[in-house]
Amino acid sequence: MARTAIRAPGSPMQDIRILGTGAYVPERIVSNDEVGAPAGVDDAWITRKTAIRERRWAAPGQATSDLATAAARAALRSAGITAEQLSVIAVATSTPDRPQPPTAAYVQHHLGASGTAAFDVNAVCSGTVFALSAVGSTLLRRGGHALVIGADVYSRILDPTDRRTVVLFGDGAGAMVLGPTSRGPLVRHVALHTFGELSGLIQVPAGGSRLPADPITLDAGLQYFAMQGREVRRFVVEQLPQLVKDFLHEAGVEAADVDHFVPHQANGVMLQEVFPHLGMDRARMHQTLARYGNTGAASIPITLDEAARRGAFAPGELILLAGFGGGMAASFALLQW
DSSP, X not given: OOOOOOOOSSOGGGSOEEEEEEEEOOSEEEEHHHHHGGGTOOHHHHHHHHOOOEEEEOOXXXXXXXXXXXXXXXXXXXXXXXXXXXXXXXXXXXXXXSSSSOHHHHHHHHHTOTXXXXXXXXXXXXXXXXXXXXXXXXXXXXXXXXXEEEXXXXXXXXXXXXXXXXXXXXXXXXXXXXXXXXXXXXXXXXXXXXXXXGGGGEEOOSSXXXXXXXXXXXXXXXXXXXXXXXXXXXXXXXXXXXXXHHHHHHHTOOGGGOOEEXXXXXOHHHHHHHGGGGOOTTOEEOOXXXXXXXXXXXXXXXXXXXXXXXXXXXXXXXXXXXEEETTTEEEEEEEEO
């Protein structure tokens, strides 16, 4: 278990703040009936089990870097800075364009941010907050601006006949521009957790150095995303409330003082089940999964961007970001708007 905080002591000019947000989802809308038919389920079954009504899937020529670049450009416009002003780009993804180079290298090139350090973070659905922590520490040392992007194209790694997974996921990207400035929402505290003993609950079995892709693994369907849904749900329901309690205590905040909750958009029914146990009685939970499904590392920044753009956050309000998923991993960030 690892934890880190990126709030700096001393002058507020050294605090890491969010200067702008952005998001992008592909144009193609995939209905529950379309995605459910090969898996033998219908719209009513999917809605009852997940609260998802539709999702977006990337076009044949779109890769993760394309979605990430579009979200990045929107975030840069929101922040009012250019790509040349960036000192670091971090892309959180578990569906990279290729095993190497990092998807962030393609994003750097597309943006024209020559000379900017660029790297990927793979903490699956918790990845964006992991990346936020990594670049926050970098900015405190080096200064400048950072771009944090969560982007995934899960439609390319789903078994179309597996109703446990194919109905859940969509494609998308969300981004944040960060800087050690005196304006914008403050990143007050971050905590990261990994439970490696549970790493088998969510995985793509083949395609890495442990089990390289070959005709045998392809015939067995081991190139597809696999998840032990009941065990994942148990992890979230049993672990998340205590992890949230511990995080808020560490951050010096009462649960009742949190105004907004922006969780990973895993499953709407599961979120409604666990939310009352988090102690955030006055907080509003923000969800986008009914329209976009589970977009992996993109789900938190997409949801944050949508809420911010519709004016859901007031100055001074506290916002809790919560990621959880493969690893198993969990990540939390407390923002003050």
